Amino acid sequence: FSAHSSHLGSSGIGDNVAYTSAFPSKFEYHTPLTSGVSVGRYNAKREYSPELARIYTRYLSNDMTVGAMCAKHGMGPPTESHESLNAGSITEADINEAIGYASQQIQLYENANQQYLAIDPRGLNFSAYIFGALLQARFNEFITQYLTGKKCINKYNTAAILPTIRIPKSPNLNEEYCNIDKSESSDIRCDPSYKYRLMNGRCNNLAFPNWGSSFHCHRRLLPPDYSDGINQPRVSVQNQVLPSPRSITQFLMPDIMVPDPNLSGMNMAWGQFMVHDAFRTIQNLGLAINCCLIPNATVHPECAPITNFRPDEATTAFNNQQCLNTVRSIACNTCSLGPRDQLNVATQVLDLSNLYGGNLIDDSLTLRSFKFGMLRGSLDLMGNDTLPVRRLPKEQDTLDLTPCNEPLSNPQLTCYHTGDGIRGNQQPGINALHIVLRRRHNQHAKALAIINPHWDDEILFQEARRILIAETTKIHFSEYMPSILGDKLTKYFDLNVKSDGYTKYDPTIDPSTIQAAAVASLRMGHSQVFSVFNVLNSGRQPSYSFLLRNKFFEMSDIWAGNAHGVLRGLITEPNNDPDQFVVTDVKDFLFFNPRNPQIVDLPAININRGREHGVPAYIYFLEYCTGAKINSWHDLSRFIPMERIKELQTVYSDYRDVDLFVGGLSETKAFGSILGPTFGCLNGIQFHHWKFGDRFYFEHGGEAGSFTIEQLNSIRHTFSLANLLCKTTDLETVQLNPLFKASDANPQIFCSTLPELNYDLWREYGPYHKK
Numbered sequence: 001f002s003a004h005s006s007h008l009g010s011s012g013i014g015d016n017v018a019y020t021s022a023f024p025s026k027f028e029y030h031t032p033l034t035s036g037v038s039v040g041r042y043n044a045k046r047e048y049s050p051e052l053a054r055i056y057t058r059y060l061s062n063d064m065t066v067g068a069m070c071a072k073h074g075m076g077p078p079t080e081s082h083e084s085l086n087a088g089s090i091t092e093a094d095i096n097e098a099i100g101y102a103s104q105q106i107q108l109y110e111n112a113n114q115q116y117l118a119i120d121p122r123g124l125n126f127s128a129y130i131f132g133a134l135l136q137a138r139f140n141e142f143i144t145q146y147l148t149g150k151k152c153i154n155k156y157n158t159a160a161i162l163p164t165i166r167i168p169k170s171p172n173l174n175e176e177y178c179n180i181d182k183s184e185s186s187d188i189r190c191d192p193s194y195k196y197r198l199m200n201g202r203c204n205n206l207a208f209p210n211w212g213s214s215f216h217c218h219r220r221l222l223p224p225d226y227s228d229g230i231n232q233p234r235v236s237v238q239n240q241v242l243p244s245p246r247s248i249t250q251f252l253m254p255d256i257m258v259p260d261p262n263l264s265g266m267n268m269a270w271g272q273f274m275v276h277d278a279f280r281t282i283q284n285l286g287l288a289i290n291c292c293l294i295p296n297a298t299v300h301p302e303c304a305p306i307t308n309f310r311p312d313e314a315t316t317a318f319n320n321q322q323c324l325n326t327v328r329s330i331a332c333n334t335c336s337l338g339p340r341d342q343l344n345v346a347t348q349v350l351d352l353s354n355l356y357g358g359n360l361i362d363d364s365l366t367l368r369s370f371k372f373g374m375l376r377g378s379l380d381l382m383g384n385d386t387l388p389v390r391r392l393p394k395e396q397d398t399l400d401l402t403p404c405n406e407p408l409s410n411p412q413l414t415c416y417h418t419g420d421g422i423r424g425n426q427q428p429g430i431n432a433l434h435i436v437l438r439r440r441h442n443q444h445a446k447a448l449a450i451i452n453p454h455w456d457d458e459i460l461f462q463e464a465r466r467i468l469i470a471e472t473t474k475i476h477f478s479e480y481m482p483s484i485l486g487d488k489l490t491k492y493f494d495l496n497v498k499s500d501g502y503t504k505y506d507p508t509i510d511p512s513t514i515q516a517a518a519v520a521s522l523r524m525g526h527s528q529v530f531s532v533f534n535v536l537n538s539g540r541q542p543s544y545s546f547l548l549r550n551k552f553f554e555m556s557d558i559w560a561g562n563a564h565g566v567l568r569g570l571i572t573e574p575n576n577d578p579d580q581f582v583v584t585d586v587k588d589f590l591f592f593n594p595r596n597p598q599i600v601d602l603p604a605i606n607i608n609r610g611r612e613h614g615v616p617a618y619i620y621f622l623e624y625c626t627g628a629k630i631n632s633w634h635d636l637s638r639f640i641p642m643e644r645i646k647e648l649q650t651v652y653s654d655y656r657d658v659d660l661f662v663g664g665l666s667e668t669k670a671f672g673s674i675l676g677p678t679f680g681c682l683n684g685i686q687f688h689h690w691k692f693g694d695r696f697y698f699e700h701g702g703e704a705g706s707f708t709i710e711q712l713n714s715i716r717h718t719f720s721l722a723n724l725l726c727k728t729t730d731l732e733t734v735q736l737n738p739l740f741k742a743s744d745a746n747p748q749i750f751c752s753t754l755p756e757l758n759y760d761l762w763r764e765y766g767p768y769h770k771k
């Protein structure tokens with residue numbers, strides 16, 4: 001048993017390490033809130049580096065031990081004890097004992113699964129791959145549990161040293177999963193000259209072919225904070241259960257509409273679409289487990305229901321509901337010992353995997369027509385070209401198993417088939433964007449087929465896909481990201497789209513999705529959600545409106561041919577400001593289904609999710625981002641208004657307990673962004689990784705998938721969200737930037753004035769194709 005080298009495991013990590021913040025030193029701080037923050041240069045590669053030790057030794061030093069066998073609880077701060085643990089401290093006999101223990105436990109775990117599958121067999125739809133990888137992940141967690149107990153290994157070393165210990169093959173482990181799961185897997189052969197992205201996201205990084213691929217773990221900026229150091233949800237610094245997520249949303253996140261003065265509803269919708277491209281964390285057994293249902297049944301080990309909250313108007317109206325069902329995210333196979341990570345089934349870069357599919361279940365092949373590179377479709381009742389209809393049960397979404405919510409009066413109006421499974425039907429706005437992008441793909445494919453009649457279906461499909469990914473990515477980077485980050489942070493994180501020339505890929509950056517963004521900073525969009533959706537006619541007058549709560553997975557508006565009306569509403573209506581307020585439609589009535597009425601609370605789920613993913617508390621990310629050291633509630637007043645701090649104090653007993661989602665949304669906005677410094681920073685880092693860590697990012701030069709400079713400039717000068725909407729809908733006018741409401745600074749323009757891509761630059765000249 002040997003230890004690999006690890007930066008975390010080296011000695012000498014302590015409080016005296018110089019710490020640099022994620023923010024630049026040259027920022028002008030206009031508000032006193034952020035003045036005096038010690039700042040430094042953001043370095044995309046520094047996560048898990050020794051310089052962060054000061055932060056994580058703080059939260060991991062609250063070490064209340066792991067495993068019942070450990071006689072010595074509270075081992076003291078990690079800096080004192082970590083040097084005593086090295087690979088040699090754990091013998092072969094220890095590992096063998098641990099494997100024996102894990103073999104028994106995994107049997108019990110499987111029995112629990114079987115019990116629930118007997119109650120709700122939908123979970124059986126889960127692929128064998130997920131089950132196999134999950135069991136392997138759980139097996140390693142049981143080994144970890146045994147070793148930490150027997151050797152009294154503290155949290156710090158559980159995160160730092162245990163992952164470096166090689167464990168022998170075991171009959172329970174399918175080595176194949178591990179070989180293909182490892183980022184540096186030698187089982188995956190990549191063709192460096194292939195110019196298209198693989199559908200599963202592999203081979204983006206040629207040295208680490210799994211970086212950013214589907215069915216792989218999220219990554220972390222800070223090591224996890226699990227209560228047991230392995231997989232149990234975070235608890236308070238006093239080692240108590242944290243306040244109930246529902247109590248937090250009841251008291252701290254009321255439904256108060258504060259529309260953003262500038263942004264349009266499209267800002268929320270486009271943000272959600274972008275997020276769905278890269279993030280898809282799924283629950284264990286796809287939500288088939290009901291953790292609230294059976295009072296005396298054995299609680300499934302992956303249950304994390306939300307309980308211990310006071311009744312309120314909504315819960316009382318729903319049969320005095322006292323428990324909100326939440327199942328834990330599926331564990332990811334890290335192929336090593338140590339704490340749990342979570343699985344992302346989407347490809348983790350911005351490659352439109354939500355449109356094209358890209359994982360084992362939502363296979364791109366089921367979406368293609370195999371004619372002229374086009375995607376399949378169907379017609380709505382007005383004869384508009386729309387997505388293909390979902391054909392049950394073959395295309396049943398087997399990943400999250402949320403049912404389609406067909407209207408009771410019209411049950412034949414089912415959901416549509418998308419590359420994102422059922423999630424593409426989550427509400428009419430997201431579905432309308434799927435429609436737009438599917439149409440645009442087919443436009444690109446048709447145009448290319450005229451230019452290059454000799455191209456076969458495969459080339460046409462891949463080239464149209466490559467252009468459409470460039471089109472949406474250009475909109476993300478030149479319109480969406482600046483709209484939420486503001487100009488300064490966009491510049492700081494180097495996100496601006498250039499006006500000429502190439503950018504450079506950095507193979508040392510892992511573009512994978514960051515846990516803190518998955519559970520908190522990018523979920524800021526949940527506070528932007530509006531309750532009322534106005535559907536506008538072609539004269540931009542309201543035709544009718546609906547409440548979001550009535551339209552989850554309910555596609556009757558789309559069937560009726562109102563996708564354009566929904567889009568007109570989104571670009572015309574305002575957006576809510578990302579703040580501590582969240583509308584009832586997602587706070588009480590998320591995924592409301594009249595067939596099974598119950599309260600589902602999205603912000604409470606977000607808080608719960610953060611804890612069960614072991615994401616550390618808010619202040620550590622604040623420190624990570626700004627370099628500020630927070631030692632009291634009062635220290636927070638530089639970032640959060642005092643009245644809000646008082647509110648936080650009514651729910652949290654310690655400033656170190658505040659959840660990242662709650663703290664981040666409580667901050668005063670900074671740097672001209674609609675976000676505070678912590679969420680601005682975390683999202684900026686994620687975006688930076690998506691740009692520079694993605695070999696296929698459209699502006700990069702010198703790569704197999706690079707565009708010619710002429711093509712690239714045509715992409716830059718042609719593509720915009722306004723143009724995309726104009727080209728794919730019956731809009732006659734649209735404001736210059738539809739992520740903002742129309743105004744003098746953002747005037748309406750005629751669609752007819754917007755150019756088309758110069759497809760001629762894609763004309764292929766060969767011996768038989770003369771210019």
Ligand code: HEM
Nearest residue numbers: 268271272275279280281427518522523525526529605609
């Ligand atoms: C109508 C609007 C929306 C609804 C109903 C919605 C609903 C949801 C739900 C149910 C989840 C999974 C929660 C869980 O089990 O942990 C989720 C996750 C998430 N949402 Fe939203 N959301 C909406 C809009 C947005 C927007 C506008 C953004 C960002 C701009 C966003 C960002 C995220 C992120 C980052 C995740 C985590 C995704 C993952 O890891 O798979 N959402 N959302």
